[in-house]
Amino acid sequence: MLCISGCNTLKKVGEDELLLTKNSIFVDDEKVNNSEIKGLISQKPNSSVLGYPLKLNLYNLAKENPDSSFQDWLNRKEKREKRLNKLLSEKQVNRLRESFMVSGASEFLKRIGEPPVIIDTAETNKSIRRLKAFYNSKGYFNNEGNYEIVDVKNKKASISYHITLNKPYIVDTVQKNITSPELDSIYLKTANKSLIKPGEQFDLNKFTLERERLTTLFRNSGVYNFQESSINYDVLRDTTVTADDQLMDVLLNINKFRSSADSTDVGTPYKVARHKKINIYADYDINGTTDTLKSLTYANYNIYYSGKLRYKPKALTDAIFFKKDSVYRDLDRIRTYRQITNLNTFKYPNIGFIPDSTQTQLESNIYLAAKPKYSLNLNFDVTHSNIQQVGTAFSASVITRNVFGGAETLNVSARGSIGLLSDASLSNETFTSELGGDINITFPRIWFPLNTEKIIPYYMLPQSRLSVGTNFQRNIGLDKQSLNSILSYNWSPSDRLKNNIELLNVEFVRNVNTDNFYNVYRNTFSNLDDIADDFQDDPQYAEYFSAVENEGDEPRLDIPTGANNFAQDVLNGTLTVTEDDFQTVNSIEERRRRLTENNLIFASNFTHTKNSKSGINDLDFYQYRIKLESAGGMLSMLTNVIPFNKNEEGQSLVFGVPFSQYAKTEFDYIRHWKIGESQVIAFRSFTGLAIPYGNSDNVPFVRSYFAGGSNDNRAWNAYELGPGKTDNINDFNEANLKLAFNLEYRFPIAGDVKGALFADAGNIWNVFDNETNPDATFNGFSSLGDLALGTGLGLRYDFTYFVFRLDVGFKTYNPAKVGSDRWFDGYNFKRAVFNIGINYPF
Incomplete structure (x- = not known):
């Protein structure tokens, strides 16, 4: 294969030509690897994927000179069709069609491939001139440069560029x-x-x-x-x-200010200007006139409007950073643009300045054109999942701008879905349904009783958001009903820094159909039923079991009564089982209780994010996110004042539900390195820990961590990995500690098709909670041996606005296995995990 590949690489290299394989740059006899300097080289070797010149070999597969009859056939196909059928035999026509296919394939291969890069001395001399010019710009005006062609062998060669700097200026x-x-x-x-x-x-x-x-x-x-x-x-x-x-x-x-390119213009001296008059046109029409507008003066600002002023004057003036009689600052102009855009009420504003005759006084005009007061968005989706064979979802939202006259934005949305249940055993009914709605209102300021402007000024684009939402599910899991409410604040101290505080995040989750637990969590039920097999033939325990028609009337635990009673009798000692089985049943019952109980979460959190990316084309940057969250602390303090009711476990109840109490922290770090043209190495690390305390001995399912999936460890499906070295013990495995590390090499393949090689490591564990299984808990540094490793490859197609992604992951190290079986177990496509995603995972 290597021999064939080598021959194909040189297929279109002439006898007197040399294929460029490598460029080397030496400055004062020291090799230079700086990407900026390397970019000055005019001729670069053909691109490669892990050292293999894929694009060159694709190009070489193309036919050199497509049959001319194909071109004739392509250009005048319809006119010649009848004539050819008359003059040519069917065999000749088929040959022309074959020529069409071969030539079309050749054009495609040439388009996605790369022609061989042949050493051209004209291009090499151009590279020398560029290198000399670069070092001229660094003060080495007397530098000298030359090149030599080296490693000439079998129609291949490398080029060494040599620059002698001499003394700098x-x-x-x-x-x-x-x-x-x-x-x-x-x-x-x-x-x-x-x-x-x-x-x-x-x-x-x-x-x-x-x-x-x-x-x-x-x-x-x-x-x-x-x-x-x-x-x-x-x-x-x-x-x-x-x-x-x-x-x-x-x-x-x-020099002086020159208003035109006229060489006779001697110019005028620059002068410092101040804002003499600031005008805000709140209803500006580019095609209209400002003569008929009404006006009012507020805090030294002149506001012009038509009809009735729809905005509170303060809402407008707070977005303007110019002050009367203050010195002009371009920074104020930029901040004004950003804050007006942040209001989400006006189209992109226009700001103009009219100087007086002395050039020291400015009339500053801010022109605002309102967006439509109402906007309607409609969405319709067709879905498929492991729960639904097919489903349809419809959502609608209405946006109302400037609700109270202060540039507030109200968003009212509703959504609904209906689907055909994929497994009839999950419910007595055939269809699933979901209905929900949200009300969100956004204020372009910090909505708080105290004045926060000195701490968070308006140029930081402050926003307050109040939202209330609810959701009802039927025949999906345990038929959850949820209600949530959030009061949050966000602001951006700079283009690269963002802060968000959720002062109040309240979520209430009610499980309506708790009897459906064992139908939904099949692995959990299977583990319990396996333990019950020892009792299924004993008549005195017949009440636990029922026959299953599709399984040859084989008895199994009846759901829910038989399964619940069997578990209770094992735990209270009525039924005697082994110690291991007792621990398994105890774990199953604890999980059932946890996942079927209602949750009430009163939480607050703070998130700080920094992104060094300077633009969409910046491929060398870092990003990090820090999140701190606390739940139940405020309610816990109230228990000292208000006598809350308590349940049998001693937990304080609010509205009959034990409130969750935990502390949670997360750190997410991403780093991208550009290592070549359109080639990137991307790294991500994530650490998350949630510790229950006080009123809770575990973290709610909705706030815990899981591992696996298209954006995590791609060799495992979502919720399949962990905790620790356990092997898929539950249908949805989760825990309260997570470590994840991802490394990915991204490279171009052909055109908009990209490729990737990746390695994902990580796992989840239980720590500081009520989990007692040592295989599922984190027990110090020794537990780091439970980190699972998945490796694989991916294909991506870049649609400019988004990237479609297909990744294939292989279990490289599986901590759930024993000994040497942990490594490369099932390392084949038959047992691989395929992930489809939109955009890059990190």
């Missing part, structure tokens, strides 16, 4: 020539922050950054119309001194 003095006195005064205040300093090596990039710094400085110091093109530098060197002298003098020039 040094900035000797920095002088200034600023035509505007006001700019000169501003410059002097921050001259010590200049990026160009005497005694440092010349670096063109520092000159560019200094121009950007000065432009930002002047625009934030009152010079609203400052142009970066007004800044230039003269770099001088005394030619009368010896050639060995590498000192250079720098002259900073800041």
Whole structure:
């Protein structure tokens, strides 16, 4: 195979040509691996996947010169069809059709493949010029460059580029020539922050950054119309001194403002401007006139509107960061744009400035065009799952903007679904159904009794959200009914930082059909029924069992009465079983009690997120998320004041339900490294721990952790992995401690088709709760040996707006196995786990 691959690689390389296999760059005889410098090379070797030139070999599979008869056939197919049928035999027509297929395949292979990169000395010389220019920009004006073709063998070769830097040039003095006195005064205040300093090596990039710094400085110091093109530098060197002298003098020039490109325009000096008048046009129509608008003045702002003012004046002025008689700052303009957009009431705003004759006073105009007051969204889905053979879901939402005149947004949504039950044994009925609705209202400010503006100013885009929702399920699990309410605040101190506080997160979950537990959790029932097999032939225990028609009238535990009574009789000693079976039954009954009891969660949490990604094309970045959550603390303090009712276990009850009490923390870290053109290594680590205390001895199912699935360990299905070294003991395995580590190599294959190789490690455990099974609990560092490892490969298709993903995971290390069976057990496609997802997992 390697021999065939090697021959195919050189298939379209001529006798006098050399296929480029590698570029090496040496600067002062030291090898350079900097990606920025490597990017200056004009000719690069053909791309490869793990060292295999896939695109080159695909290209080489294409036919060199497609049959010309195919082109004729393709261009005038309809006109020639009848004529060809008359003139040619059926065999000849079939040959033309075969030519069509071969040629079409050839065009496709050429389109997704890459032609061989043949060493071209013209391109090589271009690369030398680029390298020399780069080091010129770093102050090595006397650098020298050359190249040599090496490792020539079997029509393949590499290129070595050599750059000799010689002595660098040094900035000797920095002088200034600023035509505007006001700019000169501003410059002097921050001259010590200049990026160009005497005694440092010349670096063109520092000159560019200094121009950007000065432009930002002047625009934030009152010079609203400052142009970066007004800044230039003269770099001088005394030619009368010896050639060995590498000192250079720098002259900073800041010219006058020029309103046009006319070379005769001598310009006018820049001046510091202040906001003399601030106008807000709340009902701006680009095609209308502002002469007929009404106006009012509020807090030194002039608000213009038509008819009746629909907005509270304060809601408008709080979004404007210009202040009357204050010095213009470009930062205020940017913040105004962001905050107006954050209101979600207006279309993208327009801000204009009209200076007076002295250029020192500005009339600032903010033009606002309202979005439609109402918006309607409708969605219809067809679904399939392990519960439903087929299902349909419909949802609708109505958005109302500016509800109370303060740019508030109200969202009322409803959803419903109906589906055909996949397993008739799950219920006496055939269909599943779900009905729910939510009411959300968003305030573009911190809605709190105390003034928080000094702590969280408006430029941080503060929002408050109050939501209430409910959901009803029938024939899905235990037929849950849920009610939730959230009061949350979020704000962004910068583009890369986000904070969110859920001051109150209340969730009430009621299980309506608790008798359906053993129908839903089949693995749990199977474990209990296996223990009961020892008693099924004894007539005195016949009341526990019922015959199953589809299984040859084989008796099994009756659901729910027989199963519940059998478990209770084992636990109270009426039935004698082995110690291991007793522990299993005790675990099953504890899980049944936990999953069928109603939950009441009063929680508060704080989430802090940072993302260093600078744009959609930034492939080298990091991101982390920290979350802290506490539940039940406030209710626990109230038990000292209010005599709450208690159940048999001594738990305090609210509305007849024991409230959950736990502390929870999570840390999620993601890092991406760009290692080549469109190639990325992505890493993710996750740690989560929830500790029950006080009124609870376990964490609610809805707030616990699970492992497996398309965004976690892809060699296991969701809820299938763990806890610890246990082997799929429950239908939905969960615990209160989770560790997860993911590593993925992403690379292009052909066009929009991408590939990936991944390794996922992780597991879940029980810790500090009522779980007693040592295989499921975390017992120190030794439990890290329970980390499961899954490896695999994936294909992705990039649709620009989203990525469709197919991943195949293989169980590489399974802690549930014993000894050597843990490694590579079932490492084949027959036992692989296939995951379909949208977008990247991390």
